[in-house]
Every structure is written in C-alpha cells, then in structure tokens.
Amino acid sequence: MKVLVATEKAFAPVAIKLIREVTDAAGYQLALLENYKDVSELLAAVADADAMIVRSDLVTSQVLDAAKKLRIVVRAGAGYDNLDLPACTAHKVVAMNTPGQNSNAVAELAFQMMLYQARGGFGGKSGTELRGKTMGLHAFGNVGKYMAEIAKGFGMNIYAFDPFVNEDAMIKSEVKACKSAEELYSKCQYVSLHIPANDKTKKSVGYDLLKTMPKNAVLVNTARKEVINEDGLLKIFEERPDFRYLSDVEPDCKPVFEEKYKGRFIFTAKKMGAQTEEANINAGVAAARQIVDYFKTGNEKFKVNK
Numbered sequence: 001m002k003v004l005v006a007t008e009k010a011f012a013p014v015a016i017k018l019i020r021e022v023t024d025a026a027g028y029q030l031a032l033l034e035n036y037k038d039v040s041e042l043l044a045a046v047a048d049a050d051a052m053i054v055r056s057d058l059v060t061s062q063v064l065d066a067a068k069k070l071r072i073v074v075r076a077g078a079g080y081d082n083l084d085l086p087a088c089t090a091h092k093v094v095a096m097n098t099p100g101q102n103s104n105a106v107a108e109l110a111f112q113m114m115l116y117q118a119r120g121g122f123g124g125k126s127g128t129e130l131r132g133k134t135m136g137l138h139a140f141g142n143v144g145k146y147m148a149e150i151a152k153g154f155g156m157n158i159y160a161f162d163p164f165v166n167e168d169a170m171i172k173s174e175v176k177a178c179k180s181a182e183e184l185y186s187k188c189q190y191v192s193l194h195i196p197a198n199d200k201t202k203k204s205v206g207y208d209l210l211k212t213m214p215k216n217a218v219l220v221n222t223a224r225k226e227v228i229n230e231d232g233l234l235k236i237f238e239e240r241p242d243f244r245y246l247s248d249v250e251p252d253c254k255p256v257f258e259e260k261y262k263g264r265f266i267f268t269a270k271k272m273g274a275q276t277e278e279a280n281i282n283a284g285v286a287a288a289r290q291i292v293d294y295f296k297t298g299n300e301k302f303k304v305n306k
C-alpha cells in the first residue's frame, strides 16, 4: 500500500515522523509531496497512491482521474470544502476528515488576533481588555467549545448560536444559547465564526447581521473567507469606523482594506489556524490511523461522502 501525503502547506517535521511510524507499523509505504507549487506535481504524485492525506489541497475530478489506484482520501483537518465529494463517490473513493484534531490551535489563533488587535498591535497606545466583554460564537462545534473554554478564562460573557447543537451542551459549557444569528450578532461585541463553508453558509455573514453588532464590534474569522459577503463587510467598514475584522486568510477585497482601513484589520497571508506542531501531529496521525483502520477493518466512521 502506498500512502501519499500531499500538502501544499507542509506539516511540521515531527508530525511526518509520527505519521511514518503509523504507516511503517502497518507495512505501508509513505510518499511525501510537500510545498508543491503546481497541480501537475500532485497529478504525477497521486498516480500510484492507494491512499492520500491532504490539508486544504483541492481534490478535484482531475486529481481523482489521475489517481487510478486511490481508495481513500483523508482531509487532515475539519473543513472538507476542498474535496469534491460527488467526484470522490463517482470514483469510488472514500473521503474522510479528522474532526476536532486541530481545533485548539484554531481557537488559540482567534484569541491571539483578538488580543493583538485589542492592544492596538503593540504600537504603544492604550488599548482595551477582553474581561467583561461579550463573545459570540457563531457555531458551537469543536472549535467553538475551545473558544468558550478560553473565553471563560478571560472573564468574557459567552453566547453561542448553533441550530445543530443541543442547548444543554451550551449550558454545560456556561454558554448562553441564542435562538438566531440575529440575536447573537446584536448582543455580542466580539463575534467569532466557526461555521463550515457550504452552499447554505457561503456569503451568509453580511451587512444585515453586522450592522446590528454593538459599538467597537470585532468580527473574527478563522472559518473560511467564503462565508463572508464582502460587499456587506465593506459597507459596514465605510459606515462604522469602530468596526474591526480579523481574518485567518486574506479576503478578496484586501486591497480596499489596505488603502482605506489601516489599523482596523488583521489578515494572515496563509491560513495559520492549524499551523502548530500539536495540530499537525493530531490531525496527521489521526488521518494515517484512519487509513490503516479503513484498509484493515473497513472502519468508515469519519466518512463524509455518500
């Protein structure tokens, strides 16, 4: 069996070492395609792979056509919007993710951006504190739960909206449940996004929600840039000089921000949320184990395609 790790954004070396221990123990061969620049490299590398581990790498029909032997692809991470699921199914390839494995890293990055912004980018001027402020979690999945834990430590008042999560789970985490996104945004100075990017959520966070946020509003996006309606975001920035946007990846409208709104945003150049050794180890090793388990026992617990 050949397992290919194809990552345009490489794992930490320690994670590769531990992934290799899993594949070695199973008697599988591990191949690495890291930091590749062009899809042609991926098409060549995947040709004889039985299994593949990816991150945000696009797994398209073209990739699957080139992967003649492929039986399973595991997205080492939570969001699988980069996998063409119908194409995986059509190619008889099982697609999986590794939910929860990199969630703490993402939550920590959200707080790092919030703290840096609250202290004015360490520029020497007086800033603000998080204690006593309202934190709104837009979705209460794995990242949302870590966010709540950290926010509690900072003494924030925490709210969440998630139609897929039972209110009891929120109450257990000392989080107040909101009945709608509108309620969440209108109550919270800080709103942190933890929704996936899909047909329902793309461009769903726009002007109507953002305009209701309290004074000195801060929108934190460690989810996906696609969930934001950027026209609405720019409109709110024009109207409200108190509004801030902190995003793990640059929005398409970054040039406008740079020209007009200096000091009111933070954008990471490359998605950094899951870029820690710990998250790389957790997600990478989980992916390798899921592959071995699938081949040896047929376990499809984390399958995301039909």
Ligand code: 3PG
Pocket (backbone or CB within 6 Å): 009, 055, 056, 057, 076, 077, 078, 079, 080, 102, 223, 271, 272, 273, 274, 275
């Ligand atoms: C995820 O969905 O797990 C995160 O967005 C991390 O993505 P990455 O593996 O590309 O850093």
